[in-house]
Amino acid sequence: LRALECVLDTVSGFLERLTAELEAGAHPALDALTDKITTSNLERVRRIKNRMVRLTKRVETLREVLEKFLDDDSDMKSMYLTAREEERALALEKQEALRMQALAAAAGGAPSVAPPGAAAAFGGSPRMAAFLGEDPPYSPRSLKTYSSSSSSSSLEDEEIAEVEMLLEPYFMQLDNTFNKLQTLCEYIDDTEDYINIELDSHRNELIRLDLVLTALTASVALITAVTSLFAMNLELRPGVPGQGPYWEFVVVSVTCCVTAVVIFASVMAYCRYKRLM
Numbered sequence: 001l002r003a004l005e006c007v008l009d010t011v012s013g014f015l016e017r018l019t020a021e022l023e024a025g026a027h028p029a030l031d032a033l034t035d036k037i038t039t040s041n042l043e044r045v046r047r048i049k050n051r052m053v054r055l056t057k058r059v060e061t062l063r064e065v066l067e068k069f070l071d072d073d074s075d076m077k078s079m080y081l082t083a084r085e086e087e088r089a090l091a092l093e094k095q096e097a098l099r100m101q102a103l104a105a106a107a108g109g110a111p112s113v114a115p116p117g118a119a120a121a122f123g124g125s126p127r128m129a130a131f132l133g134e135d136p137p138y139s140p141r142s143l144k145t146y147s148s149s150s151s152s153s154s155l156e157d158e159e160i161a162e163v164e165m166l167l168e169p170y171f172m173q174l175d176n177t178f179n180k181l182q183t184l185c186e187y188i189d190d191t192e193d194y195i196n197i198e199l200d201s202h203r204n205e206l207i208r209l210d211l212v213l214t215a216l217t218a219s220v221a222l223i224t225a226v227t228s229l230f231a232m233n234l235e236l237r238p239g240v241p242g243q244g245p246y247w248e249f250v251v252v253s254v255t256c257c258v259t260a261v262v263i264f265a266s267v268m269a270y271c272r273y274k275r276l277m
Contacts, residue, residue: 004079008170012177015059019177022051026184030191037195049188056181063178066171069163076163208277215267219260226256 026048033041069076230252271277 005166008167011062012170012173015055015062016173016177018055019059019180022048022055023180023184026052026188030187034191034194037198045188045191052181052184052188056178056185059174059178059181063171063174066167066174070167070171073160076160076167079163211271211276212268215264218267219264222260222263223256226252 026045029041029044029048033045069079268277
């Protein structure tokens with residue numbers, strides 16, 4: 001468990017530092033993009049978003065793994081390697097004690113209780129002393145080991161609780177880091193929505209400008225068309241008798257200009273009426 005604690009502490013701290021660095025670089029970049037939309041700012045935000053997606057995936061994966069262990073008691077019990085090693089050692093000691101009893105019985109009907117000090121031959125194990133009928137030494141560790149043989153279920157609960165107490169703080173730390181990344185992701189999405197709205201507004205302004213220029217071009221084209229018709233079919237020489245007075249030219253020109261202005265104003269009024277501008 002100590003090795004697992006060291007690994008979780010290192011990984012969780014590393015991911016939290018990466019998240020803090022990402023937040024420190026993301027907010028200025030998003031603010032700069034909001035103030036002014038440029039290619040460099042867009043590229044900067046794109047790189048930050050890619051980093052955020054990769055980091056979120058790593059944090060989410062580790063968070064789901066810890067959540068899976070916390071939801072399954074059998075997985076947490078299997079993580080307690082010290083208890084598993086003690087159970088294996090106890091099983092070996094019992095097998096050795098049974099073998100010694102069988103040898104003693106075969107040698108001459110010796111009593112089933114081993115002579116004093118037999119447990120010392122097997123390393124002074126408290127479990128072996130209890131099994132052979134000797135009084136175990138009353139050290140705290142031996143008392144805990146001895147009581148575990150008679151109340152294994154309560155010991156398993158303690159082991160599971162110990163593993164749960166180890167995993168839960170790191171799960172909460174990763175969950176907090178994941179929430180920070182989710183908040184940053186929402187902030188980036190909100191910024192993207194704002195940028196899209198602003199771009200749509202600029203696009204609408206360009207469309208309105210194009211509409212104005214088109215209406216103005218159509219109005220001027222009317223004057224050009226009338227001028228072309230008169231240039232081909234009407235000859236005005238005010239100084240030559242019988243060739244037409246000069247005022248006719250003035251009337252035609254003024255009429256064309258007024259008509260063009262009226263057409264342009266009508267188009268603009270219609271666009272405003274339809275709320276196109």
